[in-house]
Amino acid sequence: MGHGLQEYASRNGGRKMRIDFIAGKVRPTDPVQAAKLSSECGIHIRSRMHVSTHWNDYDKSPLKHVIPHAIKDIALNLEMDKDDKVGNDVCTKVIQKGVRQQRYRLKKKYFNGYTSQEALSKKPANITHENWTSLVNKWFDERKKEICQMNKENREAMKHHQKTGSISYVAYFNKLKKDKYNNQEPSPIEFFKDTHTNSKTGSMSEPALLAHNVMEKKRKTQSEGEQPLSDTAIVDEVLKEESAHSTFLSSMGYASRSGGLGALLHQPRSKF
Structure with missing residues (x-):
């Protein structure tokens, strides 16, 4: 549980923060709820979740259980129904974005500027050897390098950067x-x-x-x-x-x- 939620619980007699989900919305509409949900998802992703090379990998074995397990784990720290479809859809979208951000952070800190062997030897904490090897091999793939370069050019060409900070x-x-x-x-x-x-x-x-x-x-x-x-x-x-x-x-x-x-x-x- 994040520090903010611990403080919230202590101020409210141990009660967890309620998260309200609305069909058709990709985030809770309340800014505090949205921030805390994103924070809890981020904590789970960074500390105990397999970081796949591609989002669709979570639809197949042996990773099919990863997203449902993540949602159940996150729901333990919040007042939310882990079996609610709308809530599950929102959490899945938040986790999807979080996994993409985690891949970016890992690549920037432990991969960029290193040879294959150097990158493999710099395995981050909280990630298995098998998981890290699959990520490094993916990043060294020539086709993947081309896609990354194309995405970089597309980001640089973006004209209208929103100014809302981390708020969705x-x-x-x-x-x-x-x-x-x-x-x-x-x-x-x-x-x-x-x-x-x-x-x-x-x-x-x-x-x-x-x-x-x-x-x-x-x-x-x-x-x-x-x-x-x-x-x-x-x-x-x-x-x-x-x-x-x-x-x-x-x-x-x-x-x-x-x-x-x-x-x-x-x-x-x-x-x-």
Whole structure:
């Protein structure tokens, strides 16, 4: 159990922190719950979980038990139903991201800059020899090197880096909804601005500012007599001009709602 949860339990008569899961959301909407769930998943991954070379390996023997076991272990420290499907789906997504981050950390600290033999001799703690050997062999694979380089170039080409820190879009969305928008859902255009503005400087990066200005211009200059595009449709249109794989709207939860994203594109805009 993480230190924060121990303090929570001591302050609340031994009661564990409740985690509320909502169908269609990739994280708990409460920022504290989301942070503690991610923290507990991270502790389990770093201390006792087999780190596979590929996520799909967990669907096959001998690793098929790893994810269910991880969820049961994590559930021991939280007030949550380990058998609830929605909760299991959310935990699985959090673990998937955590495993990817753990692979990155291991590769950066114990593999990069070393020969194969040197890397094999630097096995980290809390990981078996067999597990470490499989990771090192995977990272030295030529095809894997090409994919890593391509992913690096894609990350460098990303124009709009979110400024929410470690808080997920879902948790940040609900925090803003409560603290800034009087429990009304923020417009996707305003949310784009909120999540791409540096909290210290109050400024946006040039690409993000340009995209936001285009969104605002599209909203203000729609032709009279035509069915107005919703803010959702405007954001979708602008971001897809730059990347066909933008996950901004789906991260807000729009793509998972009844009727999908397409049904929301022409809904009237929210008024504040």
